[in-house]
Amino acid sequence: MDHLGCIITGTVGVDAHVIGTKIISRALRDAGFKVVELGAQTPAEEFIMAAQETAADAMLISSLYGMAEQDLEGFRDKCTEAGLDGILLYLGGILGVSRRDFAEDEAKFKGLGFDRVYPPEADVRAAIEDLKGDLERLRRNDV
Amino acid sequence: MTATRLFVDFGSTFTKLVAFDLEGERLLGRAQVPSTVDTDITIGLEQAFALLSETVAFGEDDKRRTVACSSAAGGLRMVCVGLVPEYTLEAGRRAALGAGAKIVGSFSFELTESEIREIEDIRPDIVLLTGGTDGGNKKVIVHNAAMLSRAGKGVHNVIVAGNKSAYDHVRALFAGSHKNVSFSRNVMPEIGVLEVDAANDKIRELFIARITEAKGIARVRSLIGDVLMPTPAAVLEAATLLADGAPGEPGLGELLMVDVGGATTDVYSVAKGTPTNVLVRFTGLPEPYAKRTVEGDLGLYHNLDTLKAIAERQAVPEGFEEAVAAMCRHNSVPEGAGQTACHLLLSSVAVRSAVDRHAGSLKTLITPNGEVTLQRGKDLTQVAWLIGAGGPVSFSADPGAVLAGALFEPDLPTVLKPKAPEMLLDEQYVLFALGLLAQSEPGAAVRLMREYVVPLAARRSAPPAGGSGKEPERSGDHVPV
Numbered sequence: 001m002d003h004l005g006c007i008i009t010g011t012v013g014v015d016a017h018v019i020g021t022k023i024i025s026r027a028l029r030d031a032g033f034k035v036v037e038l039g040a041q042t043p044a045e046e047f048i049m050a051a052q053e054t055a056a057d058a059m060l061i062s063s064l065y066g067m068a069e070q071d072l073e074g075f076r077d078k079c080t081e082a083g084l085d086g087i088l089l090y091l092g093g094i095l096g097v098s099r100r101d102f103a104e105d106e107a108k109f110k111g112l113g114f115d116r117v118y119p120p121e122a123d124v125r126a127a128i129e130d131l132k133g134d135l136e137r138l139r140r141n142d143v
Numbered sequence: 144m145t146a147t148r149l150f151v152d153f154g155s156t157f158t159k160l161v162a163f164d165l166e167g168e169r170l171l172g173r174a175q176v177p178s179t180v181d182t183d184i185t186i187g188l189e190q191a192f193a194l195l196s197e198t199v200a201f202g203e204d205d206k207r208r209t210v211a212c213s214s215a216a217g218g219l220r221m222v223c224v225g226l227v228p229e230y231t232l233e234a235g236r237r238a239a240l241g242a243g244a245k246i247v248g249s250f251s252f253e254l255t256e257s258e259i260r261e262i263e264d265i266r267p268d269i270v271l272l273t274g275g276t277d278g279g280n281k282k283v284i285v286h287n288a289a290m291l292s293r294a295g296k297g298v299h300n301v302i303v304a305g306n307k308s309a310y311d312h313v314r315a316l317f318a319g320s321h322k323n324v325s326f327s328r329n330v331m332p333e334i335g336v337l338e339v340d341a342a343n344d345k346i347r348e349l350f351i352a353r354i355t356e357a358k359g360i361a362r363v364r365s366l367i368g369d370v371l372m373p374t375p376a377a378v379l380e381a382a383t384l385l386a387d388g389a390p391g392e393p394g395l396g397e398l399l400m401v402d403v404g405g406a407t408t409d410v411y412s413v414a415k416g417t418p419t420n421v422l423v424r425f426t427g428l429p430e431p432y433a434k435r436t437v438e439g440d441l442g443l444y445h446n447l448d449t450l451k452a453i454a455e456r457q458a459v460p461e462g463f464e465e466a467v468a469a470m471c472r473h474n475s476v477p478e479g480a481g482q483t484a485c486h487l488l489l490s491s492v493a494v495r496s497a498v499d500r501h502a503g504s505l506k507t508l509i510t511p512n513g514e515v516t517l518q519r520g521k522d523l524t525q526v527a528w529l530i531g532a533g534g535p536v537s538f539s540a541d542p543g544a545v546l547a548g549a550l551f552e553p554d555l556p557t558v559l560k561p562k563a564p565e566m567l568l569d570e571q572y573v574l575f576a577l578g579l580l581a582q583s584e585p586g587a588a589v590r591l592m593r594e595y596v597v598p599l600a601a602r603r604s605a606p607p608a609g610g611s612g613k614e615p616e617r618s619g620d621h622v623p624v
Contacts (some may be wrong), residue, residue, distance in 0.1 A: 045335045051277060070426060070517060077227040078334045083279035134231035
């Protein structure tokens with residue numbers, strides 16, 4: 001493999017805040033990943049179809065407009081139907097209404113099947129290190 | 144060939160026969176006798192023919208051309224097996240309901256040994272196996288196929304409508320199992336896409352080819368044409384035709400139909416149901432244009448306790464308790480003012496509860512960008528027609544009051560029921576027959592529906608003696624027109 005893994009990125013739903021996901025995509029590429037960049041306003045279903053087509057290893061989903069919970073309803077279940085068992089799901093951004101406690105959001109989305117959840121001020125480099133670690137662990141478990 | 148057409152509905156308690164004259168395009172008459180499906184279904188059929196012949200002239204050829212639908216012998220009993228409950232299992236359930244089935248079991252994820260025992264005990268007519276989008280998850284449908292292939296006699300007919308990429312494997316697993324397995328297109332080929340028509344057709348095909356045989360219904364083939372579909376499927380056909388019309392015969396447009404019966408309340412909507420407010424976002428599984436839901440716990444005879452409990456959440460008239468008890472004793476016409484009031488109340492509760500569950504709903508959320516309203520299910524607020532069917536509505540003392548339960552309630556603005564529909568009534572219980580006629584002569588069926596599905600204001604006759612159930616009236620009753 002000439003890359004570390006295939007990653008899908010984009011902002012989900014009708015969220016048009018595209019800068020965050022562009023930075024993430026760039027950083028992932030620089031770190032040696034193959035990136036399928038879906039960009040802004042991507043329906044949840046498109047993330048799944050793109051992951052199926054590319055046999056992706058992970059999805060890094062951004063949401064900054066407070067609708068993540070609705071946009072990503074049943075997302076892990078949908079991945080299961082689509083045969084994406086074990087795909088890594090990362091989510092970051094402004095996930096709920098302002099003033100909310102991040103720990104609450106994190107717990108909620110982990111409960112919905114996301115592997116990692118990041119607040120808006122998270123460092124993309126730290127997230128990429130997490131991703132490398134998670135992928136390595138998964139591959140070890142596979143063999 | 145004469146212009147007389149006969150149609151039969153083999154119900155679980157009554158066999159109903161309806162005669163139309165296609166030349167004059169009118170209803171000739173109807174007859175109803177107790178069902179004999181437990182002994183020999185043809186006995187009841189012969190009795191119904193004899194009874195009808197007292198008022199309607201028809202010949203042997205007409206008899207032989209009769210087509211039928213059936214909900215006898217428990218109806219079409221199906222078990223649905225899927226993967227995720229909200230996705231492929233739900234898609235499978237919708238296919239089954241649309242085909243007129245009664246869902247007697249729903250199972251998700253990998254079946255266990257005890258679930259297989261449970262399915263064997265249920266002895267469903269058909270198991271509908273779904274799971275995975277095309278190219279998606281194969282593991283679960285393959286596991287479930289393996290489990291079903293090893294199941295005992297309780298499992299015989301299996302329709303597979305899941306991930307097509309797993310079909311070769313699934314076929315191999317069933318080879319030599321002596322199960323009757325057929326394959327249809329995936330009910331959910333991709334996430335968020337529902338395609339129930341192919342599975343629907345496959346279910347009906349199997350119903351005609353095998354199920355009617357197994358239930359002893361097919362014996363009637365020696366006397367009449369064929370048993371084409373389960374009764375609810377015939378009613379859904381009629382509802383769709385009434386809404387859409389036929390070539391050269393415009394339909395009414397989008398509609399909602401409520402069929403209250405003795406054991407269940409069925410709701411049919413023929414409407415897109417997309418948000419009527421541009422600011423509302425749709426969420427959840429897409430909705431079928433012609434949709435049937437059935438509330439198995441809401442009946443005016445068999446499940447009166449459920450209705451009574453719902454009614455008692457609000458104020459009930461004096462003597463309610465005794466009146467309900469009396470209704471339970473006799474499956475018959477309510478007697479006296481007390482029972483009539485009680486019957487009206489319970490019928491409207493059945494309609495309200497069933498339509499509340501059928502219609503879509505709104506939920507408003509506060510986000511950093513302001514309020515967002517999400518819709519789940521169908522928006523039926525602008526639907527222009529509301530049709531009542533089934534004895535408890537059609538033969539009610541006040542059908543308008545009963546159907547009012549299906550109307551939008553300003554106190555409950557998030558439940559998307561019709562705001563100002565015109566009400567119609569299947570006064571003569573002919574919808575099933577016209578759904579059957581629609582298979583060969585849709586134009587005539589539309590014209591007859593316009594004639595016999597009448598506005599509430601223009602009811603032709605005083606209500607005939609009614610009872611409870613989709614099978615109303617006294618046994619042996621015939622209503623010449």
